[in-house]
Amino acid sequence: MNDVLTPTDASQDVAKVPLKPYGKVLAVTSGKGGVGKTFVSANLAAALAKRGNRVLVLDADLGLANLDVVLNLFPKITLHDVFTGKARLEDAILPAPGGFSVLLAGSGMVEYSRLTPEVRNEFLRVINGLIPHYDVVLLDTGAGISDVVLFAVSLASEVLMVATPEPTSLTDAYATIKVLVGQQQRQTIRVIVNQVTRQGSGQAITHQLQQVLNRFVATDPEHPVHLVHTGDIPVDPEVRQAVMRRQLLMQNTPGCPAGQAIAQLAGKLEKIVIPKPA
Amino acid sequence: MASLTASSLINPHDLQLDDACALLQHDAKNGLQESGESPTDYLQRLIDGLCELSLKDPLTGLGNRRHFHAALERSIETVARSGESVLLLLLDIDHFKSINDTHGHLAGDQVLRVIAGCLASCVRPMDIVARYGGEEFAVIMPNCRPLFGQAVAERIRKSIASLTIPIAPMQNIQATVSIGGAYAPEWVRSTADLWIERADSQLYRAKSDGRNLVKLDQPRELSVSAEEKGLLFSHLIMDEMTPTGNMGIPPHGAPGLPTKRVIA
Ligand SMILES: Nc1ncnc2c1ncn2[C@@H]1O[C@H](COP(=O)(O)OP(=O)(O)OP(=O)(O)O)[C@@H](O)[C@H]1O
Numbered sequence: 070m071n072d073v074l075t076p077t078d079a080s081q082d083v084a085k086v087p088l089k090p091y092g093k094v095l096a097v098t099s100g101k102g103g104v105g106k107t108f109v110s111a112n113l114a115a116a117l118a119k120r121g122n123r124v125l126v127l128d129a130d131l132g133l134a135n136l137d138v139v140l141n142l143f144p145k146i147t148l149h150d151v152f153t154g155k156a157r158l159e160d161a162i163l164p165a166p167g168g169f170s171v172l173l174a175g176s177g178m179v180e181y182s183r184l185t186p187e188v189r190n191e192f193l194r195v196i197n198g199l200i201p202h203y204d205v206v207l208l209d210t211g212a213g214i215s216d217v218v219l220f221a222v223s224l225a226s227e228v229l230m231v232a233t234p235e236p237t238s239l240t241d242a243y244a245t246i247k248v249l250v251g252q253q254q255r256q257t258i259r260v261i262v263n264q265v266t267r268q269g270s271g272q273a274i275t276h277q278l279q280q281v282l283n284r285f286v287a288t289d290p291e292h293p294v295h296l297v298h299t300g301d302i303p304v305d306p307e308v309r310q311a312v313m314r315r316q317l318l319m320q321n322t323p324g325c326p327a328g329q330a331i332a333q334l335a336g337k338l339e340k341i342v343i344p345k346p347a
Numbered sequence: 348m349a350s351l352t353a354s355s356l357i358n359p360h361d362l363q364l365d366d367a368c369a370l371l372q373h374d375a376k377n378g379l380q381e382s383g384e385s386p387t388d389y390l391q392r393l394i395d396g397l398c399e400l401s402l403k404d405p406l407t408g409l410g411n412r413r414h415f416h417a418a419l420e421r422s423i424e425t426v427a428r429s430g431e432s433v434l435l436l437l438l439d440i441d442h443f444k445s446i447n448d449t450h451g452h453l454a455g456d457q458v459l460r461v462i463a464g465c466l467a468s469c470v471r472p473m474d475i476v477a478r479y480g481g482e483e484f485a486v487i488m489p490n491c492r493p494l495f496g497q498a499v500a501e502r503i504r505k506s507i508a509s510l511t512i513p514i515a516p517m518q519n520i521q522a523t524v525s526i527g528g529a530y531a532p533e534w535v536r537s538t539a540d541l542w543i544e545r546a547d548s549q550l551y552r553a554k555s556d557g558r559n560l561v562k563l564d565q566p567r568e569l570s571v572s573a574e575e576k577g578l579l580f581s582h583l584i585m586d587e588m589t590p591t592g593n594m595g596i597p598p599h600g601a602p603g604l605p606t607k608r609v610i611a
């Protein structure tokens with residue numbers, strides 16, 4: 070990975086970088102926090118890696134994602150060092166236990182939680198540096214709709230909205246979807262319902278979100294917004310177990326119900342994101 | 348400007364420039380060739396003058412809708428690139444129809460002209476002021492932080508409300524405006540239409556809350572109405588009632604949307 074951009078060549082004119090979403094970048098986001106974004110990001114990455122893809126997960130929550138905790142990693146060099154010019158991008162990329170790469174933000178990143186021109190430029194530089202080297206880049210974003218989250222999401226070609234069946238999570242997911250539709254003209258948002266207790270409820274929840282959206286959010290009739298139900302992940306005690314042991318579910322108990330659901334999701338997303346060789 | 352090489356061969360007197368000249372003369376600009384002015388310079392001056400005219404509202408002298416849209420598109424680009432904070436204000440004269448009905452259209456035109464002048468004097472030279480529609484104006488304010496935008500919008504509202512507008516000898520009237528505003532979403536590329544729509548819905552609020560008011564869109568306010576929540580959760584209730592969990596049935600009886608937009 071020697072041709073990854075380094076801070077010294079600074080990708081001078083970031084303004085020239087197109088602001089269109091990057092084909093292989095997936096944003097994992099949610100309205101409410103704590104619904105399982107980081108759990109999904111890390112395990113989805115492992116499942117995609119297992120299928121032979123080069124995958125990187127980026128802590129786009131700028132240090133609050135707790136990816137380090139989930140993956141049991143203690144990085145010496147982080148995104149913070151890249152942002153501040155203390156390290157090169159390739160030195161901050163770590164191998165994660167599940168066979169994929171991670172870029173962890175480091176605790177100092179909290180000061181970057183506002184989207185200043187510097188943060189934006191650094192973000193773009195990092196993404197542009199990563200793109201050539203991976204098949205899929207997953208952005209584990211923060212909860213809600215801060216400007217950093219919105220910006221990270223605007224770089225992604227696919228948005229995976231993680232929600233749980235609880236009213237608070239649904240309300241916040243809906244509010245976030247409204248913002249994404251209104252401000253970014255997202256026409257497709259993928260819904261992943263986590264911690265479902267009965268089969269089929271994710272489908273129904275997505276349908277319901279779509280109904281409310283159709284009724285209350287005026288959209289261009291020629292470009293209607295589609296919420297695509299992309300996966301259900303059942304409540305599974307193994308998830309908690311894995312978190313407690315600080316191990317990846319996909320390594321520990323890939324055959325458990327949640328693990329199977331994530332494997333299935335990975336298969337689906339692979340078809341969507343990774344172009345088949347002609 | 349490759350065409351200018353050929354223009355030295357053109358004799359302005361051979362062209363049908365009467366209409367163009369008349370348009371410029373009407374706008375108090377010299378449309379005739381000045382002595383010593385080369386044909387190229389003259390044609391250039393004529394074209395520049397016509398371009399300027401095509402962007403101007405004849406009644407008020409402000410930018411017209413075309414000018415406004417071009418400026419708005421440019422602002423969207425700037426915002427997406429630089430993250431600069433840009434505010435769009437839409438202003439609508441309150442009860443304009445009744446001014447026209449009571450005092451006549453000439454009085455109405457006078458009100459438009461005086462308010463336009465006042466509006467232009469309330470903002471910075473870098474701001475763009477346009478007549479957006481009949482009695483509707485628009486202001487685009489680049490580099491405008493939230494508190495500043497609120498202050499300027501209030502200043503505009505108060506200044507206009509305090510005007511005495513002479514519409515006939517010994518006859519003055521007063522008028523007020525309602526103002527709605529929205530900031531372009533920073534860093535994120537949006538569309539002009541969506542931006543206008545957001546400002547417009549604030550204008551609607553200003554009107555329905557009593558007029559002569561300023562309402563600015565609070566950026567990214569997480570607002571989900573009770574109606575939306577009701578529809579969102581209706582399936583959860585159904586879920587509890589149907590143990591088989593057949594939740595594919597869309598719920599019914601949710602309230603419809605209120606009709607948008609009031610005039611005047
Ligand atoms: N399918 C599941 N079954 C059981 N527990 C789950 C499941 N998914 C997530 N959890 C629990 O929820 C907790 C929170 O998940 P996670 O940290 O991934 O959420 P998050 O959305 O990333 O949170 P934040 O918004 O704080 O970043 C996990 O530690 C786990 O215990």
Ligand SMILES: [Mg+2]
Pocket residue numbers: 106107108130133134135209
């Ligand atoms: Mg997280």
